[in-house]
Amino acid sequence: MASSIRVRATSNGDITEVQTLIQHPMDTGLVKDAKGELIPAHYIQELKFECNGKDVFVANWGTAVSKDPYVKFSFKGAKKGDDLKISWTDNKGGSDTITAKIA
Amino acid sequence: MKARIALLLGSLGAALVAFAFASPRVVAADKVDPVTDAKAFQNFFFQKFPDVKHEDFVNGPYSMNEDMKRQWREKEEFPPYEFALDAGKEMFATPFKNGKTYADCFPNGGIGIRQTYPYFDEKEGKVVTLELALNRCREANGEAPYSYVKDEMASLTAYMAFTSRGKPMDIRIPDDPRALEAFENGKRYFYTRRGQLNFSCASCHVQSPGQRIRAEILAPALGILNAMPIYRSEWSGMGTTSRRFVTCNSQTRAVPLEPQAEEYRDVEYFLSYVANGLPISGPGARP
Amino acid sequence: MKRSLTLAMLLALSLAPAARAANEADYKAAYAAAETASKEAAGMRNQWTVTVSALAAAKKAGDGGDFDRAIAAAKEAEALAKASTFQATSEKEAWKAMEIR
């Protein structure tokens, strides 16, 4: 199954812009399903980006982050071809990770 | 006194002439004339919204409101239909149990043809939509049909729409009285009021596009299906044209018809034909 | 005097049925009428969602023995169904008024 993480990392000059879209329900635990039962909270808590052996961005998310969450940021100190490791863990212990090449 | 009478007679005469002039137009309209209808339909919107670029109408509410357009642009940077698109591409390439694939069912392998759907099938004498053709292809190859409303069907149509992005809508009406009747049936459905709220599609999408209905900006009817299938934040998921018709019906408190009912296929035929020439922009992201 | 007497009797008569609790037969009759009206609306493919829910409410109340409420709901369903059939028939021509020409 394809990874749940879609990433676009493009570098121009010293700045690399990173956009990520993750396939995840991000359930708040406050919503009822068709049968009227509460859908338990199920959301990504931490999303980490590492490049050249150091964290370049760490996101701590609550239940107010949208379904199929998206985040965009930029950082310096990387160049085309470097590896960018992205990994997330959610409140149910689920996780996923991929390594993408900076274009 | 005499002047006033003359004035009265004059205006009466003018009114009569105007009426005479207009009435053949009304009479002519009863004979189904899709070409004139399409021209009138497009001109109505081009005149009502002179500063909206013609091809922009296919972006629905975002062609009507700057603040919404900005939110849309931001979403389109990494659109939420990305997953459905990838899933559709993968499904399109995965062969059926009998080894065939969707490409064998469609002209040009199914790539870049969405703009010709729906088409009028002269053998069967009815409108065939992309969704109907896809399920027919599955059944012809021994596979179970998909729901017409979301999930797999939305992913497949998303991929096929994506391969047609930018191509102008190109719907043809063959010279066949049944095709003209289907077009007319679609037009009638579009303008007919229904549900306890007594709205027709036109009440919202012709009389008040650009205005708000609670938080939403109403899309113009011109090119309203060019972006199908759409990812709606409201559904937090994908939806096909059928799903949109079904939900619109229930919002006016009309009991929806079956997803591929004749009226739905015909109104899709009508709305696609009058949007001829405007680019395909599917899959779309909507509120 | 005679006239006012007959008036009073008439009044009493009309009040009488409401006085005694609506019974199952009345409910059955009201529900049947509502059902035929709603079938007619469905036949014209112009059923309203509120008709369906009013009919369901009538049936639920009826099954529960609350015939007063069941009859009220059935009457409402019938009225809604009739309104939707009226809408369908009048729209047969009325839609042209909105058409873009």
Add this chain to the structure above:
Amino acid sequence: MTTTGSYPTRRLIIQGAATVALLGLGNLPFAAIPALAAANDKYPEEAFKLKNEADAIKALYGRTAEPSDKVKLDAPEIAENGGVVPISVTTTLDKVTSISFFVAENPNALAASYKIPDGTLPGIANRLKMAKTSNVTAIVEADGKLYSATKEVKVTVGGCGG
């Protein structure tokens, strides 16, 4: 610590204990900030549970923020849908170490908190959920101080009825 004979050792030990205690105490306020900063490394469970925005800010950063026009918060006037509200922030402040977003009227005010290591630009775009019309606040922690920007975003349901 070298011990000089038994008697002094006891005094030394007591003295040692005292200093350690002092240090410990003294450390608390200092430790509080690094601890909190350290807490940043750990998932700030507490802050995400709090309903009220001010409490959440305190729990996360240990102090309050002052509005600053150097923090530019970009959010729609009317959200097209409460489930997907595109919100982004940029700032000209430097030495930024953390950025967080708060939606006052949400069940829990703190929506997202980001750590900005050295070398990462202080600008983030994300999509948040909003329960209803509310003030959205972005907080930037720069050089140990907190700066904020707030904007009201209107949210309501769409559609005509159903």
